[in-house]
Amino acid sequence: MLQLKDISYQYEKTPLLENLNLHLADHEILCLLGKSGSGKSTLLRIIAGLEKPDHGDIFWNGVSILNVPPFKRNFGLMFQDYALFPHLTVFENIAFGLEMNKVNSEKIPPIVEKLLKQVGMESFANRKVTELSGGEQQRVALARALAPQPHLLMLDEPLGALDHTLRVSLLAELRRILGENGIPSVYVTHDQDEAFSIADRIALLHDGVIVQTDTPENIFLKPKSVWVARFLGLNNLLPATGVTDSQILLKLNDRTIYLTIPLEYPLVEGQKIWILFRDEKLQLTNDADFSIKGIIKESIFKGSNYETHVEIAPGTVFSVINEKKFQAGTEIELFYSPEDLLALLI
Numbered sequence: 001m002l003q004l005k006d007i008s009y010q011y012e013k014t015p016l017l018e019n020l021n022l023h024l025a026d027h028e029i030l031c032l033l034g035k036s037g038s039g040k041s042t043l044l045r046i047i048a049g050l051e052k053p054d055h056g057d058i059f060w061n062g063v064s065i066l067n068v069p070p071f072k073r074n075f076g077l078m079f080q081d082y083a084l085f086p087h088l089t090v091f092e093n094i095a096f097g098l099e100m101n102k103v104n105s106e107k108i109p110p111i112v113e114k115l116l117k118q119v120g121m122e123s124f125a126n127r128k129v130t131e132l133s134g135g136e137q138q139r140v141a142l143a144r145a146l147a148p149q150p151h152l153l154m155l156d157e158p159l160g161a162l163d164h165t166l167r168v169s170l171l172a173e174l175r176r177i178l179g180e181n182g183i184p185s186v187y188v189t190h191d192q193d194e195a196f197s198i199a200d201r202i203a204l205l206h207d208g209v210i211v212q213t214d215t216p217e218n219i220f221l222k223p224k225s226v227w228v229a230r231f232l233g234l235n236n237l238l239p240a241t242g243v244t245d246s247q248i249l250l251k252l253n254d255r256t257i258y259l260t261i262p263l264e265y266p267l268v269e270g271q272k273i274w275i276l277f278r279d280e281k282l283q284l285t286n287d288a289d290f291s292i293k294g295i296i297k298e299s300i301f302k303g304s305n306y307e308t309h310v311e312i313a314p315g316t317v318f319s320v321i322n323e324k325k326f327q328a329g330t331e332i333e334l335f336y337s338p339e340d341l342l343a344l345l346i
Protein backbone atom coordinates (compact mmCIF):
# COMPACT_ATOMS: atom_id res chain seq x y z
CA MET A 1 0.00 0.00 0.00
CA LEU A 2 1.13 3.58 0.64
CA GLN A 3 4.50 4.15 2.23
CA LEU A 4 6.21 7.45 2.98
CA LYS A 5 9.93 7.22 3.58
CA ASP A 6 12.03 9.97 5.18
CA ILE A 7 9.92 12.76 3.74
CA SER A 8 11.26 16.25 4.39
CA TYR A 9 9.80 19.48 3.08
CA GLN A 10 10.74 23.13 3.49
CA TYR A 11 8.52 26.08 2.87
CA GLU A 12 10.40 29.31 2.18
CA LYS A 13 13.55 27.87 3.80
CA THR A 14 11.68 26.90 6.98
CA PRO A 15 11.55 23.14 7.60
CA LEU A 16 7.90 22.13 7.72
CA LEU A 17 8.13 18.34 7.65
CA GLU A 18 11.16 16.42 8.85
CA ASN A 19 12.05 12.82 8.13
CA LEU A 20 8.51 11.65 8.08
CA ASN A 21 7.81 7.93 7.87
CA LEU A 22 4.34 6.46 7.53
CA HIS A 23 2.65 3.47 6.03
CA LEU A 24 -0.96 2.75 5.31
CA ALA A 25 -2.34 -0.79 5.23
CA ASP A 26 -5.16 -2.16 3.07
CA HIS A 27 -8.59 -0.89 4.15
CA GLU A 28 -7.03 1.24 6.86
CA ILE A 29 -8.15 4.69 8.00
CA LEU A 30 -5.07 6.55 9.15
CA CYS A 31 -5.69 9.84 10.86
CA LEU A 32 -3.15 12.62 10.70
CA LEU A 33 -3.75 14.69 13.82
CA GLY A 34 -2.01 17.97 14.55
CA LYS A 35 -2.58 21.59 15.37
CA SER A 36 -3.45 24.10 12.70
CA GLY A 37 -0.32 25.00 10.74
CA SER A 38 1.50 21.78 11.62
CA GLY A 39 1.84 20.78 7.95
CA LYS A 40 -1.03 18.30 7.56
CA SER A 41 -2.42 19.71 4.33
CA THR A 42 1.09 20.04 2.94
CA LEU A 43 1.68 16.34 3.57
CA LEU A 44 -1.56 15.48 1.74
CA ARG A 45 -0.46 17.64 -1.18
CA ILE A 46 2.82 15.74 -1.25
CA ILE A 47 0.99 12.39 -1.26
CA ALA A 48 -1.33 13.68 -4.01
CA GLY A 49 1.69 14.74 -6.07
CA LEU A 50 0.77 18.44 -6.02
CA GLU A 51 3.93 19.22 -4.09
CA LYS A 52 7.32 17.54 -4.33
CA PRO A 53 9.23 16.70 -1.13
CA ASP A 54 12.79 18.04 -0.79
CA HIS A 55 13.90 14.67 0.44
CA GLY A 56 12.49 11.15 0.71
CA ASP A 57 10.30 8.92 -1.39
CA ILE A 58 6.68 7.76 -1.70
CA PHE A 59 5.82 4.19 -2.60
CA TRP A 60 2.62 2.59 -3.76
CA ASN A 61 2.72 -1.20 -3.45
CA GLY A 62 6.49 -1.00 -3.19
CA VAL A 63 7.00 1.10 -6.34
CA SER A 64 8.12 4.74 -6.14
CA ILE A 65 5.46 7.17 -7.38
CA LEU A 66 7.53 10.28 -6.77
CA ASN A 67 7.60 11.11 -10.47
CA VAL A 68 4.05 9.98 -11.26
CA PRO A 69 1.86 13.05 -12.01
CA PRO A 70 -1.16 13.63 -9.73
CA PHE A 71 -3.86 12.56 -12.19
CA LYS A 72 -2.14 9.23 -12.82
CA ARG A 73 -1.95 8.32 -9.13
CA ASN A 74 -5.72 7.77 -8.93
CA PHE A 75 -5.90 9.19 -5.41
CA GLY A 76 -9.09 10.95 -4.37
CA LEU A 77 -9.18 14.18 -2.38
CA MET A 78 -11.96 15.67 -0.32
CA PHE A 79 -11.70 19.10 1.26
CA GLN A 80 -13.52 21.03 3.93
CA ASP A 81 -15.10 23.42 1.44
CA TYR A 82 -16.56 20.59 -0.71
CA ALA A 83 -15.62 22.39 -3.96
CA LEU A 84 -18.74 21.09 -5.65
CA PHE A 85 -19.67 22.55 -9.04
CA PRO A 86 -22.47 25.01 -8.26
CA HIS A 87 -24.02 24.93 -11.74
CA LEU A 88 -24.43 21.14 -11.74
CA THR A 89 -26.97 18.91 -10.02
CA VAL A 90 -26.09 16.37 -7.35
CA PHE A 91 -26.14 13.59 -9.96
CA GLU A 92 -23.95 15.56 -12.38
CA ASN A 93 -21.45 16.41 -9.66
CA ILE A 94 -20.98 12.75 -8.77
CA ALA A 95 -20.89 11.68 -12.43
CA PHE A 96 -18.28 14.30 -13.31
CA GLY A 97 -15.19 12.28 -12.40
CA LEU A 98 -16.55 9.22 -14.18
CA GLU A 99 -17.10 11.21 -17.37
CA MET A 100 -13.58 12.61 -17.09
CA ASN A 101 -12.32 9.04 -16.84
CA LYS A 102 -14.28 8.21 -19.99
CA VAL A 103 -16.42 5.59 -18.28
CA ASN A 104 -19.07 4.21 -20.68
CA SER A 105 -22.09 6.52 -20.36
CA GLU A 106 -24.48 3.61 -19.80
CA LYS A 107 -22.48 2.47 -16.80
CA ILE A 108 -22.52 5.85 -15.06
CA PRO A 109 -26.15 6.04 -13.74
CA PRO A 110 -26.03 2.76 -11.78
CA ILE A 111 -22.70 3.75 -10.18
CA VAL A 112 -24.02 7.19 -9.20
CA GLU A 113 -27.28 5.74 -7.86
CA LYS A 114 -25.43 3.21 -5.75
CA LEU A 115 -23.27 5.95 -4.25
CA LEU A 116 -26.27 8.21 -3.65
CA LYS A 117 -27.86 5.38 -1.73
CA GLN A 118 -24.73 4.79 0.29
CA VAL A 119 -24.55 8.40 1.41
CA GLY A 120 -28.30 8.57 2.03
CA MET A 121 -29.03 11.05 -0.78
CA GLU A 122 -31.14 8.94 -3.19
CA SER A 123 -33.93 11.47 -3.38
CA PHE A 124 -31.61 14.42 -4.08
CA ALA A 125 -30.22 13.36 -7.48
CA ASN A 126 -31.75 16.24 -9.44
CA ARG A 127 -31.26 18.97 -6.85
CA LYS A 128 -28.87 21.78 -7.47
CA VAL A 129 -26.00 21.56 -5.00
CA THR A 130 -26.61 25.20 -4.03
CA GLU A 131 -29.95 24.08 -2.57
CA LEU A 132 -28.35 21.66 -0.12
CA SER A 133 -27.40 22.10 3.55
CA GLY A 134 -23.74 21.86 4.61
CA GLY A 135 -24.12 18.25 5.74
CA GLU A 136 -25.84 17.25 2.50
CA GLN A 137 -23.15 18.93 0.42
CA GLN A 138 -20.56 17.04 2.40
CA ARG A 139 -22.29 13.73 1.55
CA VAL A 140 -22.31 14.64 -2.15
CA ALA A 141 -18.63 15.57 -1.98
CA LEU A 142 -17.89 12.18 -0.45
CA ALA A 143 -19.89 10.35 -3.14
CA ARG A 144 -18.07 12.36 -5.80
CA ALA A 145 -14.66 11.50 -4.33
CA LEU A 146 -15.59 7.79 -4.14
CA ALA A 147 -17.08 7.57 -7.66
CA PRO A 148 -13.87 6.97 -9.65
CA GLN A 149 -12.95 4.23 -7.10
CA PRO A 150 -9.66 5.82 -6.09
CA HIS A 151 -6.83 3.63 -4.79
CA LEU A 152 -6.57 5.96 -1.82
CA LEU A 153 -8.84 8.62 -0.39
CA MET A 154 -7.48 11.74 1.32
CA LEU A 155 -9.87 13.75 3.45
CA ASP A 156 -8.68 17.16 4.61
CA GLU A 157 -10.73 18.35 7.60
CA PRO A 158 -13.87 17.27 5.72
CA LEU A 159 -16.23 18.05 8.60
CA GLY A 160 -14.51 21.25 9.71
CA ALA A 161 -17.28 23.56 8.49
CA LEU A 162 -20.14 21.68 10.18
CA ASP A 163 -21.59 22.17 13.63
CA HIS A 164 -20.78 19.76 16.42
CA THR A 165 -23.95 17.61 16.44
CA LEU A 166 -23.85 17.11 12.70
CA ARG A 167 -20.14 16.29 12.87
CA VAL A 168 -20.70 13.56 15.42
CA SER A 169 -23.44 11.85 13.41
CA LEU A 170 -21.62 12.21 10.08
CA LEU A 171 -18.40 10.84 11.54
CA ALA A 172 -19.98 7.49 12.36
CA GLU A 173 -21.52 7.39 8.92
CA LEU A 174 -18.27 8.34 7.23
CA ARG A 175 -16.50 5.53 9.02
CA ARG A 176 -19.16 3.06 7.85
CA ILE A 177 -19.03 4.28 4.24
CA LEU A 178 -15.23 4.21 4.07
CA GLY A 179 -15.32 0.69 5.53
CA GLU A 180 -17.92 -0.48 3.00
CA ASN A 181 -15.84 0.83 0.11
CA GLY A 182 -12.65 -0.65 1.53
CA ILE A 183 -10.61 2.28 0.22
CA PRO A 184 -7.59 3.07 2.40
CA SER A 185 -7.92 6.60 3.67
CA VAL A 186 -5.79 9.35 5.15
CA TYR A 187 -8.00 11.56 7.27
CA VAL A 188 -6.61 14.92 8.35
CA THR A 189 -7.95 16.80 11.34
CA HIS A 190 -6.89 19.06 14.21
CA ASP A 191 -9.80 17.74 16.26
CA GLN A 192 -8.88 15.05 18.71
CA ASP A 193 -12.41 13.69 19.20
CA GLU A 194 -12.82 13.37 15.47
CA ALA A 195 -9.53 11.50 15.14
CA PHE A 196 -10.38 9.11 17.95
CA SER A 197 -13.82 8.37 16.49
CA ILE A 198 -12.74 7.57 12.97
CA ALA A 199 -9.18 6.27 12.96
CA ASP A 200 -7.80 2.75 12.91
CA ARG A 201 -4.46 4.39 13.64
CA ILE A 202 -3.48 7.94 14.48
CA ALA A 203 -0.26 9.69 13.45
CA LEU A 204 0.34 12.66 15.69
CA LEU A 205 2.19 15.55 14.02
CA HIS A 206 4.06 18.14 16.07
CA ASP A 207 6.66 20.63 14.85
CA GLY A 208 7.04 18.80 11.56
CA VAL A 209 7.69 15.46 13.21
CA ILE A 210 5.42 12.48 13.73
CA VAL A 211 5.74 12.05 17.48
CA GLN A 212 3.62 8.90 17.78
CA THR A 213 1.78 6.57 15.42
CA ASP A 214 -0.48 4.13 17.15
CA THR A 215 -4.01 2.86 17.62
CA PRO A 216 -6.30 5.37 19.37
CA GLU A 217 -6.28 3.13 22.46
CA ASN A 218 -2.50 2.99 22.67
CA ILE A 219 -2.03 6.70 22.08
CA PHE A 220 -4.38 7.42 24.93
CA LEU A 221 -3.19 4.72 27.32
CA LYS A 222 0.49 4.97 26.49
CA PRO A 223 1.37 8.45 25.29
CA LYS A 224 5.05 8.43 24.33
CA SER A 225 5.99 11.85 25.67
CA VAL A 226 4.83 14.56 27.98
CA TRP A 227 3.89 16.63 24.91
CA VAL A 228 1.55 13.88 23.66
CA ALA A 229 -0.04 13.54 27.12
CA ARG A 230 -0.67 17.30 27.34
CA PHE A 231 -2.00 17.40 23.78
CA LEU A 232 -4.56 14.75 24.77
CA GLY A 233 -5.55 16.76 27.84
CA LEU A 234 -3.81 14.43 30.29
CA ASN A 235 -2.47 17.03 32.68
CA ASN A 236 -1.96 15.18 35.96
CA LEU A 237 1.79 15.35 35.61
CA LEU A 238 4.62 15.66 38.10
CA PRO A 239 8.33 15.93 37.32
CA ALA A 240 10.45 13.09 38.67
CA THR A 241 13.99 11.75 38.54
CA GLY A 242 15.32 8.28 37.80
CA VAL A 243 17.06 6.62 40.76
CA THR A 244 17.75 3.11 39.48
CA ASP A 245 16.60 1.48 36.25
CA SER A 246 13.16 0.87 37.77
CA GLN A 247 12.84 3.31 40.64
CA ILE A 248 11.90 6.96 40.53
CA LEU A 249 12.02 9.85 42.93
CA LEU A 250 9.17 12.34 43.22
CA LYS A 251 9.39 15.53 45.22
CA LEU A 252 6.14 17.07 46.30
CA ASN A 253 6.04 20.01 48.71
CA ASP A 254 8.26 18.84 51.59
CA ARG A 255 7.91 15.15 50.80
CA THR A 256 10.33 12.90 48.97
CA ILE A 257 8.62 9.84 47.52
CA TYR A 258 10.49 6.83 46.15
CA LEU A 259 8.37 4.67 43.86
CA THR A 260 8.90 1.52 41.87
CA ILE A 261 6.73 1.75 38.79
CA PRO A 262 6.46 -0.33 35.62
CA LEU A 263 8.77 1.12 32.96
CA GLU A 264 8.91 0.34 29.28
CA TYR A 265 12.56 1.37 29.13
CA PRO A 266 15.27 1.40 31.80
CA LEU A 267 16.00 4.75 33.40
CA VAL A 268 19.44 6.21 33.96
CA GLU A 269 20.26 7.64 37.37
CA GLY A 270 19.41 11.33 37.45
CA GLN A 271 17.29 11.16 34.30
CA LYS A 272 14.51 13.74 34.26
CA ILE A 273 11.10 12.35 33.40
CA TRP A 274 7.44 13.13 34.03
CA ILE A 275 4.98 10.92 35.85
CA LEU A 276 1.41 10.74 34.58
CA PHE A 277 -1.37 10.05 37.07
CA ARG A 278 -4.47 9.04 35.11
CA ASP A 279 -7.53 10.89 36.35
CA GLU A 280 -9.71 7.77 36.23
CA LYS A 281 -7.21 5.86 38.41
CA LEU A 282 -6.88 8.43 41.16
CA GLN A 283 -9.17 7.58 44.05
CA LEU A 284 -10.70 9.82 46.64
CA THR A 285 -11.31 6.86 48.95
CA ASN A 286 -8.72 4.95 50.85
CA ASP A 287 -8.14 1.70 48.97
CA ALA A 288 -4.60 2.12 47.68
CA ASP A 289 -1.16 2.16 49.26
CA PHE A 290 -0.02 5.67 48.46
CA SER A 291 -1.58 9.05 48.79
CA ILE A 292 -1.10 12.74 48.11
CA LYS A 293 -2.76 15.43 50.22
CA GLY A 294 -4.69 18.19 48.53
CA ILE A 295 -7.40 20.81 48.74
CA ILE A 296 -10.56 20.75 46.61
CA LYS A 297 -10.75 23.67 44.20
CA GLU A 298 -14.04 22.75 42.51
CA SER A 299 -16.23 19.83 41.38
CA ILE A 300 -17.64 20.20 37.87
CA PHE A 301 -20.74 18.22 36.91
CA LYS A 302 -20.08 16.21 33.74
CA GLY A 303 -23.34 14.32 33.29
CA SER A 304 -22.47 10.83 34.52
CA ASN A 305 -19.78 11.96 36.98
CA TYR A 306 -17.89 14.90 38.44
CA GLU A 307 -14.52 16.23 37.47
CA THR A 308 -12.94 17.40 40.67
CA HIS A 309 -9.91 19.69 40.71
CA VAL A 310 -7.54 19.21 43.59
CA GLU A 311 -4.57 21.47 44.35
CA ILE A 312 -1.76 19.20 45.53
CA ALA A 313 1.02 21.80 45.61
CA PRO A 314 0.99 25.56 45.06
CA GLY A 315 -0.04 25.97 41.42
CA THR A 316 -0.26 22.21 40.73
CA VAL A 317 -3.84 21.08 40.22
CA PHE A 318 -4.83 17.48 39.47
CA SER A 319 -8.20 16.49 38.10
CA VAL A 320 -10.01 13.39 39.28
CA ILE A 321 -13.12 11.69 37.94
CA ASN A 322 -15.49 10.75 40.76
CA GLU A 323 -19.15 10.30 41.57
CA LYS A 324 -19.75 12.97 44.12
CA LYS A 325 -19.57 16.72 44.45
CA PHE A 326 -16.99 18.09 46.86
CA GLN A 327 -17.09 21.41 48.62
CA ALA A 328 -14.34 23.81 47.59
CA GLY A 329 -11.73 24.18 50.33
CA THR A 330 -12.16 20.64 51.71
CA GLU A 331 -8.89 18.88 52.57
CA ILE A 332 -8.67 15.41 51.05
CA GLU A 333 -6.23 12.71 50.09
CA LEU A 334 -5.74 11.33 46.59
CA PHE A 335 -4.92 7.64 46.55
CA TYR A 336 -3.04 5.90 43.77
CA SER A 337 -1.31 2.63 43.00
CA PRO A 338 2.24 2.89 41.60
CA GLU A 339 1.42 0.28 38.93
CA ASP A 340 -1.11 2.72 37.43
CA LEU A 341 1.52 5.42 36.92
CA LEU A 342 3.21 6.04 33.60
CA ALA A 343 6.72 7.44 33.15
CA LEU A 344 6.96 9.83 30.21
CA LEU A 345 9.95 11.18 28.38
CA ILE A 346 10.29 14.94 28.20
Ligand code: ADP
Pocket residue numbers: 011016034035036037038039040041042043
Ligand atom coordinates in the same frame (compact mmCIF):
# COMPACT_ATOMS: atom_id res chain seq x y z
P1 ADP B 1 -2.16 22.45 8.41
O1 ADP B 1 -2.91 21.82 7.29
O2 ADP B 1 -1.67 21.46 9.43
O3 ADP B 1 -2.94 23.55 9.08
P2 ADP B 1 -0.45 23.47 6.33
O4 ADP B 1 0.19 22.29 5.71
O5 ADP B 1 -1.59 24.07 5.60
O6 ADP B 1 -0.84 23.13 7.82
O7 ADP B 1 0.60 24.65 6.48
C1 ADP B 1 1.68 24.58 7.34
C2 ADP B 1 2.49 25.88 7.25
O8 ADP B 1 3.17 25.97 6.01
C3 ADP B 1 1.64 27.09 7.36
O9 ADP B 1 2.21 27.90 8.36
C4 ADP B 1 1.71 27.76 5.99
O10 ADP B 1 1.85 29.15 6.16
C5 ADP B 1 2.93 27.19 5.32
N1 ADP B 1 2.74 26.86 3.88
C6 ADP B 1 3.02 25.70 3.33
N2 ADP B 1 2.80 25.71 2.00
C7 ADP B 1 2.33 26.90 1.71
C8 ADP B 1 1.91 27.55 0.50
N3 ADP B 1 1.93 26.92 -0.67
N4 ADP B 1 1.47 28.81 0.59
C9 ADP B 1 1.42 29.45 1.78
N5 ADP B 1 1.84 28.90 2.93
C10 ADP B 1 2.28 27.65 2.93
Ligand code: MG
Pocket residue numbers: 040041042156
Ligand atom coordinates in the same frame (compact mmCIF):
# COMPACT_ATOMS: atom_id res chain seq x y z
MG1 MG C 1 -4.85 22.16 6.59
